[in-house]
Amino acid sequence: xxDALLALLVLCVCVSVGAAYMQTASRVVANHQDIQREFMxxxxxxxxASASSIEVAPDRLEAVVRHELFTIEQDKNRLxxxxxxxxxxxxxxxxxxxxxxxxxYVQMDEETYQIY
Numbered sequence: 001x002x003d004a005l006l007a008l009l010v011l012c013v014c015v016s017v018g019a020a021y022m023q024t025a026s027r028v029v030a031n032h033q034d035i036q037r038e039f040m041x042x043x044x045x046x047x048x049a050s051a052s053s054i055e056v057a058p059d060r061l062e063a064v065v066r067h068e069l070f071t072i073e074q075d076k077n078r079l080x081x082x083x084x085x086x087x088x089x090x091x092x093x094x095x096x097x098x099x100x101x102x103x104x105y106v107q108m109d110e111e112t113y114q115i116y
Contacts, residue, residue, distance in 0.1 A: 037108070040079065040089040044072070044115040047081075048104070054116065056104055061097045072097075079108070 047070075048054060051063040060073035070083035074095040079088045089108070096107045104116035 036089060037111075037113070041106075041113045041115060043088060044106070048116045054104065056097050056099045058096050058098065061104070061106075 047065065048063055051065050052067075053064045055062040060071055063070050063072070068083055070081055072079065072081050072088070074080075074092060077092055078090050079092050079095055080086060081088055093109050094107075098105055098107070103114055106113050106115050
């Protein structure tokens, strides 16, 4: 009898831990796109902070960093940094860059982020 109760207790603990793990994993999977976008915005901010000059066009952003020209633009469904080929974000439908005063923004899929 004690063995059965002990086995039932162990089973309840395992089910509780498993349920908590599944709930946490589902939140991480659901927010994957948001986390990826936040890292992309942070990466662009760091990159543009070291730029000596920045030119903004609606379809691209050009920056000179350490005397080398880089272009950030949409390539199919990706946001890429050329001067090489670095993928900054994927599953992007539409990208637009614009300036307001001293600030630079990127609008991606109806969401706007300040990148400089």
